[in-house]
Amino acid sequence: MNTPESLFVQMALMSWQTQNARLDDLLNKLSDEQLMNETAPGRNRGIYLLGHLAAVNDSLFKMFGLGERLHPELDAVFLNAPDKSGQTMPSIDELKNYWKEINAALTKKFNAMQPQKWFEKHTVVSAEDFAKEPYRNKLNVLLNRTAHQSYHLGQMNYLKS
Amino acid sequence: MNTPESLFVQMALMSWQTQNARLDDLLNKLSDEQLMNETAPGRNRGIYLLGHLAAVNDSLFKMFGLGERLHPELDAVFLNAPDKSGQTMPSIDELKNYWKEINAALTKKFNAMQPQKWFEKHTVVSAEDFAKEPYRNKLNVLLNRTAHQSYHLGQMNYLKS
Numbered sequence: 001m002n003t004p005e006s007l008f009v010q011m012a013l014m015s016w017q018t019q020n021a022r023l024d025d026l027l028n029k030l031s032d033e034q035l036m037n038e039t040a041p042g043r044n045r046g047i048y049l050l051g052h053l054a055a056v057n058d059s060l061f062k063m064f065g066l067g068e069r070l071h072p073e074l075d076a077v078f079l080n081a082p083d084k085s086g087q088t089m090p091s092i093d094e095l096k097n098y099w100k101e102i103n104a105a106l107t108k109k110f111n112a113m114q115p116q117k118w119f120e121k122h123t124v125v126s127a128e129d130f131a132k133e134p135y136r137n138k139l140n141v142l143l144n145r146t147a148h149q150s151y152h153l154g155q156m157n158y159l160k161s
Numbered sequence: 162m163n164t165p166e167s168l169f170v171q172m173a174l175m176s177w178q179t180q181n182a183r184l185d186d187l188l189n190k191l192s193d194e195q196l197m198n199e200t201a202p203g204r205n206r207g208i209y210l211l212g213h214l215a216a217v218n219d220s221l222f223k224m225f226g227l228g229e230r231l232h233p234e235l236d237a238v239f240l241n242a243p244d245k246s247g248q249t250m251p252s253i254d255e256l257k258n259y260w261k262e263i264n265a266a267l268t269k270k271f272n273a274m275q276p277q278k279w280f281e282k283h284t285v286v287s288a289e290d291f292a293k294e295p296y297r298n299k300l301n302v303l304l305n306r307t308a309h310q311s312y313h314l315g316q317m318n319y320l321k322s
Contacts, residue, residue: 002295003165004164004165004166004169004280005165007280007295007296008165008169008300010296011296011300011301011304012304014296014301015301015304015305015308018305018308019308039201039319040200040201040202040204040319041201041202043201043319119165119168134163134168135168135171135172135175137172139169139172140172140175140176143172143173143176143304143307144176146304146308147176147179147180147307147308147311148311150308150309150311150312150315151311151312151314151315152315153312153315154311154312154313154314154315154316155315155316155319158200158201158204158316
């Protein structure tokens with residue numbers, strides 16, 4: 001079990017899960033009214049960033065070849081359009097449920113993956129590019145997504161009074 | 162060179178360097194006046210977060226057993242005290258220079274480290290705890306610091322007009 005590969009994978013997964021848990025914790029503390037607020041004057045609202053982070057995690061199913069996404073409909077509102085663009089959004093309760101549902105399903109898939117699978121190419125990079133740049137693997141995407149999530153968590157933390 | 166260890170070290174270092182480069186880029190875009198502003202009403206100012214991130218990176222020298230820190234004096238102002246506590250701060254130009262100086266020196270040390278060194282325990286964990294929790298190594302600290310930096314970068318990005 002303690003091969004170098006399995007240890008790296010454990011570290012990267014722990015880092016991703018830590019960020020998920022921090023957002024879970026923040027969501028437990030914020031009221032719906034606070035989540036409807038802008039994180040700073042003129043900036044993205046909490047509800048938008050919640051949907052954005054749910055959509056980004058949901059995109060990992062296809063990117064890692066782990067089956068169909070749970071909520072592809074989120075992309076139009078939370079990835080391809082900015083906040084306050086007049087799009088109809090799911091309710092905060094729905095988004096919170098999606099967030100938990102997506103992460104629970106991903107965690108199950110991740111835990112079932114053999115460590116070496118993480119070092120294989122993801123579905124968005126070509127075999128040719130991957131041969132030249134072997135770091136463009138699934139684990140690297142997870143590292144980048146973890147940093148991305150932390151970036152927006154820093155902003156969402158400003159919703160607290 | 163392409164052992165699993167060296168590949169993972171490369172990925173983690175790239176992720177850390179990406180965050181450093183993003184802050185460099187943001188610093189090039191912000192005026193001194195913008196850096197003196199609060200990132201959001203009542204929140205930390207840009208100058209404080211810059212000093213805070215410089216202090217956190219500077220702490221890695223000792224944590225990884227890489228020699229003496231360059232700017233231990235930053236801790237009193239940027240780690241152990243909150244912003245606006247009346248402490249005398251270095252100027253923005255000084256802090257920008259420290260930030261670059263610390264990262265350049267760290268990068269040099271990191272590039273000279275053998276990949277397997279990253280999987281050794283850092284100086285803050287006991288040998289006993291490390292035996293039980295082998296993921297508490299230097300590379301794991303780097304992953305956590307990368308996420309921490311991204312967290313504050315999301316906030317500092319709000320300084321842009």
